[in-house]
Amino acid sequence: MSSFNHRRYQAFPTVHKPDRRWPNRRMHHAPIWTSVDLRDGNQALVSPMNVAQKLEMFDLLVRMGFKEIEVGFPAASQPDFDFVRKIIEEGHIPGDVTIQVLTQARENLIERTYAALKGVERAIVHVYNSTNPVQREQVFGLDKEGVKAIAVRGAEWVKAGAAQFPETRWTFQYSPESFSNTELEYAVDICEAVMAVWQPEAGQAVILNLPATVESAMPNVFADQIEWFCDHLRGREHVKISVHTHNDRGCAVAAAELAVLAGADRVEGTLFGNGERTGNMDILTMAMNVYSQGLDPRLDLSMGSEISDVYTRSTGMTVSPRHPWFGELVYSAFSGSHQDAIRKGMQHRQGQEQALWEVPYLPIDPADLGRSYEAVVRINSQSGKGGVSHVLERDYGISLPRWLAQELSAIVQQVSEQQSGEISAKQIHALFVEHFVQSREDWQMRRYRLQREGDKVIASVVMGSDAHPRILQGKGSGAVGALVDALIQGAGIYAEVEQFDQHALGAGTGARAMACARVSLESGRSASAVSFGEDTTEAALQSVLSAIGKAGAVIHLQQPSKAAVMK
Ligand SMILES: CC(=O)SCCNC(=O)CCNC(=O)[C@H](O)C(C)(C)COP(=O)(O)OP(=O)(O)OC[C@H]1O[C@@H](n2cnc3c(N)ncnc32)[C@H](O)[C@@H]1OP(=O)(O)O
Ligand SMILES: CC(C)C(=O)C(=O)O
Numbered sequence: 001m002s003s004f005n006h007r008r009y010q011a012f013p014t015v016h017k018p019d020r021r022w023p024n025r026r027m028h029h030a031p032i033w034t035s036v037d038l039r040d041g042n043q044a045l046v047s048p049m050n051v052a053q054k055l056e057m058f059d060l061l062v063r064m065g066f067k068e069i070e071v072g073f074p075a076a077s078q079p080d081f082d083f084v085r086k087i088i089e090e091g092h093i094p095g096d097v098t099i100q101v102l103t104q105a106r107e108n109l110i111e112r113t114y115a116a117l118k119g120v121e122r123a124i125v126h127v128y129n130s131t132n133p134v135q136r137e138q139v140f141g142l143d144k145e146g147v148k149a150i151a152v153r154g155a156e157w158v159k160a161g162a163a164q165f166p167e168t169r170w171t172f173q174y175s176p177e178s179f180s181n182t183e184l185e186y187a188v189d190i191c192e193a194v195m196a197v198w199q200p201e202a203g204q205a206v207i208l209n210l211p212a213t214v215e216s217a218m219p220n221v222f223a224d225q226i227e228w229f230c231d232h233l234r235g236r237e238h239v240k241i242s243v244h245t246h247n248d249r250g251c252a253v254a255a256a257e258l259a260v261l262a263g264a265d266r267v268e269g270t271l272f273g274n275g276e277r278t279g280n281m282d283i284l285t286m287a288m289n290v291y292s293q294g295l296d297p298r299l300d301l302s303m304g305s306e307i308s309d310v311y312t313r314s315t316g317m318t319v320s321p322r323h324p325w326f327g328e329l330v331y332s333a334f335s336g337s338h339q340d341a342i343r344k345g346m347q348h349r350q351g352q353e354q355a356l357w358e359v360p361y362l363p364i365d366p367a368d369l370g371r372s373y374e375a376v377v378r379i380n381s382q383s384g385k386g387g388v389s390h391v392l393e394r395d396y397g398i399s400l401p402r403w404l405a406q407e408l409s410a411i412v413q414q415v416s417e418q419q420s421g422e423i424s425a426k427q428i429h430a431l432f433v434e435h436f437v438q439s440r441e442d443w444q445m446r447r448y449r450l451q452r453e454g455d456k457v458i459a460s461v462v463m464g465s466d467a468h469p470r471i472l473q474g475k476g477s478g479a480v481g482a483l484v485d486a487l488i489q490g491a492g493i494y495a496e497v498e499q500f501d502q503h504a505l506g507a508g509t510g511a512r513a514m515a516c517a518r519v520s521l522e523s524g525r526s527a528s529a530v531s532f533g534e535d536t537t538e539a540a541l542q543s544v545l546s547a548i549g550k551a552g553a554v555i556h557l558q559q560p561s562k563a564a565v566m567k
């Protein structure tokens with residue numbers, strides 16, 4: 001029988017809480033952030049960071065604005081010990097940053113922890129022990145009182161260790177590890193026992209950190225647990241409540257957010273959610289969630305790519321291209337309807353850049369994280385005319401009329417299907433030139449002259465190569481009409497101009513005007529062409545000639561003699 005058997009698991013018990021209040025609350029400010037990258041993140045790596053890597057990460061965290069940073073487990077390993085000594089002795093810790101270190105509730109480890117911290121101005125000593133029934137029974141072989149005694153003894157050693165260094169401002173932190181799997185009454189009981197040792201009511205700074213060490217329930221259950229804990233803890237007002245969620249069910253951020261609504265003051269987590277198993281709560285995601293709601297995240301995340309670079313260098317981990325807010329692809333749209341909406345949304349913002357950000361498919365302005373607009377719209381076989389137009393407009397200053405964008409987009413789609421992948425702006429431009437701008441030499445206009453005769457225009461056009469020039473002359477209500485007439489008179493070509501658009505161009509294209517024409521011939525063949533010219537008339541006439549040439553028109557009448565060619 002397969003071991004894939006759901007009957008081996010049980011539903012997580014819910015919290016009986018008819019008075020729950022957190023669902024009606026909203027976040028008004030960012031919580032206190034504590035980075036545990038250098039400890040929880042580090043302990044989960046295949047190759048833990050060396051001192052230099054830790055220093056680079058520490059420096060980044062400081063520049064991002066973290067005021068509390070768990071820098072390691074100094075009693076556990078020499079590199080961790082050395083790193084703590086280094087940042088203290090070499091003065092790497094800014095005046096407004098407090099470092100935090102973790103230790104088990106064991107006397108020798110606590111002693112070594114204080115040895116690492118000697119001389120620090122301020123620090124948080126973080127002691128933990130597992131409190132949930134499974135670990136009480138299987139790991140410690142102790143009952144509730146026995147496990148409480150570990151915590152109380154640990155608290156006493158922490159207090160005694162601190163007393164040896166009165167020059168340092170100490171904060172004590174206790175984590176009932178696996179809090180979310182611990183009976184709530186017992187979690188309160190054990191935390192109150194620790195508080196009885198530390199006496200926060202007498203002025204000792206104390207943090208109670210409530211971990212979902214292994215995420216086992218939906219985030220609303222965790223929020224209930226936090227609210228219940230805060231409601232029942234004696235002396236709640238004297239301590240900071242912190243949460244430390246892991247991501248086993250993929251909800252660590254949601255759990256931390258709901259926990260803040262439920263009363264947590266402080267949130268521990270890591271960059272990109274690095275940490276044990278599926279990771280810790282991702283502080284970048286939660287902070288950006290806060291930011292995108294119009295609140296100050298109290299972290300500077302604008303150095304987006306530097307954060308990813310330092311992270312990958314120091315941890316050896318990668319950032320998924322789909323990672324919330326920071327992934328390579330999270331501000332890219334390939335699909336036609338999204339591109340169309342983004343293009344319209346961006347156009348809508350022009351002239352009202354200070355207005356609230358409301359652009360379809362872009363929850364924030366990518367520029368806030370140092371991301372460029374160029375990367376937003378990218379083209380593959382899922383893209384439509386909106387995206388293709390956007391790319392040509394954005395990178396080449398060329399705006400196409402809708403009908404022509406449709407034609408180009410069909411060509412682009414075909415090519416991208418053939419090469420099964422993304423197609424660059426450069427390639428799109430090359431396809432545009434190849435299919436619409438390039439014109440056969442024999443259909444190139446060399447000179448033109450327009451004359452008015454009453455309400456009519458007479459156009460004289462010289463086209464073709466130097467060796468075989470042709471002069472055409474015709475009359476119409478405008479320049480294009482006169483050219484069409486000239487083609488009938490002088491070349492026996494009956495062409496109908498089905499679509500025509502022209503406009504003046506901005507700087508950057510090397511021309512002053514652009515004209516686009518779609519013509520059909522008597523044969524039923526049709527083609528479109530684009531021409532850039534010094535003036536709109538030149539561009540207009542050339543676009544019609546190029547389109548006729550592309551449609552495969554054949555000149556029937558006799559060539560004029562060279563002598564007849566207009567001077
Ligand atoms: C959820 C978390 O992330 S907690 C943090 C976990 N992080 C780490 O463990 C990383 C660093 N740790 C280490 O390098 C090692 O564990 C060390 C160096 C700290 C200690 O190593 P060791 O002395 O060999 O002990 P080990 O870690 O195997 O611990 C097992 C013993 O400590 C006890 N213990 C475990 N955790 C705690 C605790 N928090 N408080 C008190 N005792 C504890 C266990 O019951 C066990 O006791 P036993 O030897 O009587 O059976
Ligand atoms: C040490 C504690 C806070 C921890 O990392 C956890 O429980 O996940």
Ligand SMILES: [Mg+2]
Binds near residue numbers: 040211244276
């Ligand atoms: Mg953890």
